[in-house]
Amino acid sequence: MDFSLSPGAVDFRAAVKAFIAEHLTTEVVDQMHATGTFNDKTFNAALADAGLLAGAVPGYGDRDPIELYILFNELEKAGAPYDGLAVTMLVAGVVNAVGTDFHRNRVLQKLLTGRFNCCLGYSEPDHGSDVASITTKAVRDGDEWVITGQKMWTTMAHVSDWVILLTRTNPDVPRHKGLTMFLLPMDTPGIEVQPVPTMATERTNATFYDDVRVGDEWRLGEVDGGWAVMGVALAFERGVMGGTNPAVPLLRHVRDWAGGAASPDGGTMLQDPLLRERLARTAIANQVSQLLTLRAAWIAATGGLPGLEGSMAKLYATGRYQQAVGWFQEMAGAEGLLAFGVDDAAADGWIDYDARHAPVTTIYGGTTEINRNNVAERHLGLPRDR
Amino acid sequence: MDFSLSPGAVDFRAAVKAFIAEHLTTEVVDQMHATGTFNDKTFNAALADAGLLAGAVPGYGDRDPIELYILFNELEKAGAPYDGLAVTMLVAGVVNAVGTDFHRNRVLQKLLTGRFNCCLGYSEPDHGSDVASITTKAVRDGDEWVITGQKMWTTMAHVSDWVILLTRTNPDVPRHKGLTMFLLPMDTPGIEVQPVPTMATERTNATFYDDVRVGDEWRLGEVDGGWAVMGVALAFERGVMGGTNPAVPLLRHVRDWAGGAASPDGGTMLQDPLLRERLARTAIANQVSQLLTLRAAWIAATGGLPGLEGSMAKLYATGRYQQAVGWFQEMAGAEGLLAFGVDDAAADGWIDYDARHAPVTTIYGGTTEINRNNVAERHLGLPRDR
Amino acid sequence: MDLDLTEDQESIRDVFADFFSSETGPEQAREAEPLGFDSRAWDRLLETGAPGMGVAESSGGGGANLADLAVVVEEAGAHIAALPLVDHMVTTRLLARVGACDDDVLAGTTIVGLAIRPPQDGTARTVPSGAVARQVVALDGDALVLVDSDPGAHLQNHGCLPLAHRPLAGATVLAKGPDAAAAYHLALDEWRTLTASTLVGITRTALNLGVDYARERRQFGRPIGSFQAIQHLLADLPGLLDGARLLTAKAAWAGDRAVAGQTGVADIGDNEITDFATLACMALVSAGEAATTATDRSLHVHGGYGFSEEYDIQLYFRRARALTVVLDDPARECRRLADMLLTRHATGTTA
């Protein structure tokens, strides 16, 4: 094995790091947490203008999937607002893989400019993990479709230009087989976005679709072929596009804080043996998380679909992140409770933030239970429970 | 609430402690680990002769179940060979609850002398957690029964005078309903005992029953009523008769060792902050385990059946015990690997012993999974999985 | 030996369960955020006599003991009452013990609180009731001091506790010397015990919320609570809950014995612990862990909804963590406990 990056990847990473050093200002970070929108169109546009975005579309162009991994890993490690961009580039990849020329011209090219966003419309209030049971209806009416229903957890819908929307087009066949995907402009009449505030800083949305009419050209993939389109998206998503190294910025923030914080036992917190042990354990977990993610990228780069490997990376990384957050919040005591902007807040409030944010990481993008089912059945070959 | 023991219980405990101080010699402890038989007939007989055993039969006589708890908790804390005694007294309780005068005269009175033992014949090679599916057959032949089959995990069979044996008497009804319990003298022709060595010091057995003929007077409970008899035994067993404070002797051994053991960081191991924290956490867990057990005893003492509370105590106590063993074995490093009798063995080899023994504690007497099912379905009211 | 509540305590529990269930709860907790003080509910609480109920009747209080107060605050925790009840109760008892508890404090019209951490540079930091209490009692060196001043500026925090720093400038000295320190430490152990009981209440409700959600929420054509993965996530919690409650009750029992002059023992070799300071510390660590684990698992069972502000579990989740660490890191509490367990020898008589 060779863990050195190729010269091209080294250059690409250096360019991303340089970009981050220049563009990821305190204002950008403060703004993302103040608004709850982990997406910054100016930042995205600058990334595109710097030529760093084309490689971020999975399966598109001549860039290595390793570069896709590098881009999102660097953004995640730096604590940049990348969530909206990751979803957008994921959709770009799906559009590229299964879309028509119309989609590519009308959507993909725009997405590559960094000035537009997409969001994902899969889950519904009553159908989360069991997404194959969704009930949002799309009914054909001549050359058009009429869509009615509601989606939940449509994060970034309020800043998005398109949504990829999973609908039921045939209720009379087994549930996976009657689904169709659409790529819907968000300004289509009949779409309403309602904010859903959360316990962390980030905002998500519920979206409502009331007799939304779109032409058949906005269909993405085959009629009743929506499940396959989702499969493409999932294979792109799991593990490679951020979300598996959240403890890197946490560790950096805690380390930087601990060097200057007084310990009740005397000296600094950085001299506390238990904190040192836990910093080291977190550093190990961060390496492992990165390697599991890199492996998923490597499989994609060598022509495979790293669905299972992504599940493993997510299971490992999110569990360790939650453990680390719990450790550091306990060790920081009362100061670890204090929020962004409060004097004396441990790690400038990052511990409070991470403690609020961490719980959702074992839910979104596939719950721990769904990922464990995946690994148990598909990797270990254990008999299905249901 | 009042956590003081009654004056009678205080006296009883003092008597048990005095007995242990006198009779639990190094030889007794060494002998139990050398033979793998956690039963000492001399010790048991002396306990009976000291008048401490009558109170150890659940539901028998005028002693408080709190005293039953005290007896086994003190024996467990002291690291005495109590396993055989616990099973024997459990059977005594079952015999007392559902047996005939014949059983009481022939068996119960002898058991109270501490000079005889019983073992449990429930599990079979193919039927462990799913004990209701056992296949050992008992077929009526006039006034006799002919029993054929095999039992597994018949611990103490090699030193037992009787076995209570769960058999299938009716294969044509739902599986719980065709079972009958027998109380079988171990010297009945056709019974064979084969040792099953384990990774810890303790030995268990497989027992074979080949056309074993016994009179109907050795039936315990109704024909096809074996499941109810097992229910009586289980309610007696869970939590109250030892098995929920194994970390007390571990903690004592580790504490005593740590005060004299050099730490690689300088000073003694007892000065290591992480060891101190973990000793304290184990001390907390030991208190909680004791209180959960005491609660089960209290429920029994006030006329209830503490089946669920026993499950909770066992889940909590065995999980913490395993955690503590893992901690201390790691912290003792190479010396924590060394066995009984090896110079320099950490805690005189107890860490190695406990690390070998601990895994079985979440298996025997009801696995963690079975206990969790119990609590989930019967205490929390969650819908059945099956 | 009696592991049931007394009849009196059952009445207290019923009365306060009714009170907190009608006057406080998730909606009121939300409205009280971020400060974490529901002044309307506090005013209603004065009518129940709760603020002074832990003070002897001879001193004008309600004559309740620590075990009784634990029953009250478990209900407050279960209903996530945004009230500085624990802090007021233990500080009131402390003031009464040093003869400095006036009627407004007894009545609760003046809110008092305890500085639970050693002051630094003349300031009591992150006082749990510091943003709402008028009077704060602290141990400054060997002096028990009381500062009477405007509540401090609220420090916005994870659990929406009314935290504030309180400068001790101008504080009155209530007592000095070993007795003053002993009185403070007794109060702090009472604070540990009652905070543990609050956490037990939080644990209880968090478990109920998770179980209710798991029974109602359906995925794949069945309640999610019928999946073994969900069942087993929840099945460890009743043991944690009941264990923490029993240990907290034992701490309260030991506290009442300590107040009555009976000493306890702390012998880990025999697992025989009746010493109040030891049990109070154990109870807080144990209840903190129960609450942290239960709220975490219950929130997870809620899926995405657990993360949304609309659902109640996140309120419990954040308060569980806040109350667990506001005094100190539980690992450091354990090391403090070890100092007690490993240096002290068993003293006094066996319970």
Place this chain on the structure above:
Amino acid sequence: MDLDLTEDQESIRDVFADFFSSETGPEQAREAEPLGFDSRAWDRLLETGAPGMGVAESSGGGGANLADLAVVVEEAGAHIAALPLVDHMVTTRLLARVGACDDDVLAGTTIVGLAIRPPQDGTARTVPSGAVARQVVALDGDALVLVDSDPGAHLQNHGCLPLAHRPLAGATVLAKGPDAAAAYHLALDEWRTLTASTLVGITRTALNLGVDYARERRQFGRPIGSFQAIQHLLADLPGLLDGARLLTAKAAWAGDRAVAGQTGVADIGDNEITDFATLACMALVSAGEAATTATDRSLHVHGGYGFSEEYDIQLYFRRARALTVVLDDPARECRRLADMLLTRHATGTTA
């Protein structure tokens, strides 16, 4: 970037998988207990050239690098070979580096081992191969020394490792000063890396044993592996296994770079770690945890049978723990790691 084995390594893996699968395994491991040395298999191993394969061809060895050796010993771990292979390999490389590796050592007819802990009072304690190795190399102060004596009296232990104390009296000094210490520490980091790889092999087989048992064992009318409780107990393990294997491979890669004179960096703020000493320590902790967890869960899945001597999982369970702690407490290893991570600054160039 290449996360696949080289073609050569695939051949090495296949050859040694065949060798260990036919010459070693659970039955042989049982027969070798309690000493933990299978002399017949060792004699057969000499024919493969494995004992000296990690030494440069110019010095008469097989020319394999650390990454190659990791492939070999993963197979040894997976087949629970009762052989002092890791110890012999790293010590042989160390001796070759200081020009003291004779032909018998290269051939494996003289077994050599490493004293992995600092000697105390003139004795190397609990040397992992101390009860079978003729020659033991230790770092005594700043002197790299070799003792040639009869193997020590076996210390019976949890994992049936051939542990023994080895007095250093009469030892030969091989080298002295900073270079000697550096050579020793390089060897110790190689020991960490290869022990990690052994643990990866143990993890792999433990997982397979658990999965096989769960598929075959039926209770309640279905394979126990169809219960979600069992599935989820096992489902975390592939990530632990693969993560530990990747980290170990990365450590071996960094070790080979270090031998070639390339320095690495260790920047936890950017999660950029290419330094060998750092990665070797990380790999051992990570693989130790994977093996401990996998053997524990797999044994549990086996029910009572896991505890019986008849089944194989208990062999893996005990060796996993033994290899995880025989060098030191993993928590102490983590503190040592923190010393490296928090005081060292990023040096050298990025990989």
